């Protein structure tokens with residue numbers, strides 16, 4: 001019997017887009033899980049390092065999903081400090097959820113590697129679920145998505161594929177020291193993705209390209225925090241400039257199957273009614 005069957009796996013962001021799915025898979029297989037978030041017990045807060053040690057007690061491995069985003073300044077240092085603390089506490093098996101083509105995310109990966117952990121990195125494309133469990137869901141329901149992004153192809157990856165990959169690397173041998181770049185099977189522009197969602201939902205949903213200044217003003221008008229506008233502008237400028245316009249075989253390498261296509265995601269998600277007005 002190995003450690004992960006007796007001691008819980010700590011899932012940071014365990015109620016979020018990927019963490020929730022990872023926890024569901026582990027629990028379904030009878031493996032113990034501890035949710036690491038502000039609503040977990042004990043509470044885990046990235047902003048309060050004093051909460052990190054208690055959350056690590058009695059744990060066999062950690063799935064690290066940083067919040068809000070690895071692109072935020074200081075994220076790499078926080079991930080590095082957390083990884084070092086985990087290793088000091090004897091928790092060496094660490095799996096990091098990372099992002100493609102983001103300088104700060106790649107710095108976080110280096111900090112993880114330098115911590116002495118038995119690491120695995122899941123370096124992911126944009127999640128399809130940003131359209132249904134993230135900031136885009138309201139605009140889609142309202143029938144218009146306005147973003148500062150042009151005709152750049154992104155290989156949106158399904159959070160269920162990420163969770164399947166995380167489950168595999170946490171429960172199987174042979175993934176230590178591996179970096180898996182996870183993408184979906186197809187490049188879509190944001191306009192393409194919105195069109196697919198409109199088709200699946202049976203609605204006319206418009207995509208409009210706006211400037212960064214217009215986007216910042218729209219975020220302010222919705223009374224969202226300015227850091228949110230900064231982060232999204234950063235992602236749209238830095239990451240969606242064509243650098244990630246390529247497909248990888250990461251899902252195939254970990255799971256031995258093709259990734260789920262965006263249209264399958266759109267069809268299944270439309271059926272929940274989340275994009276209906």
Ligand SMILES: NC(=O)c1ccc[n+]([C@@H]2O[C@H](COP(=O)([O-])OP(=O)(O)OC[C@H]3O[C@@H](n4cnc5c(N)ncnc54)[C@H](OP(=O)(O)O)[C@@H]3O)[C@@H](O)[C@H]2O)c1
Nearest residue numbers: 013014015016017037038039045046066069070099126127
């Ligand atoms: N979204 C993408 O397309 C994408 C692509 C590649 C990589 N990533 C990376 O994936 C990570 C997660 O992004 P996401 O968009 O999927 O977010 P998410 O996991 O859906 O975020 C929500 C989760 O974070 C927790 N949380 C919120 N504030 C927290 C805090 N201060 N301390 C601890 N936990 C906190 C929430 O639980 P509580 O409310 O209970 O605290 C919840 O479990 C980021 O590091 C990002 O860089 C995202």
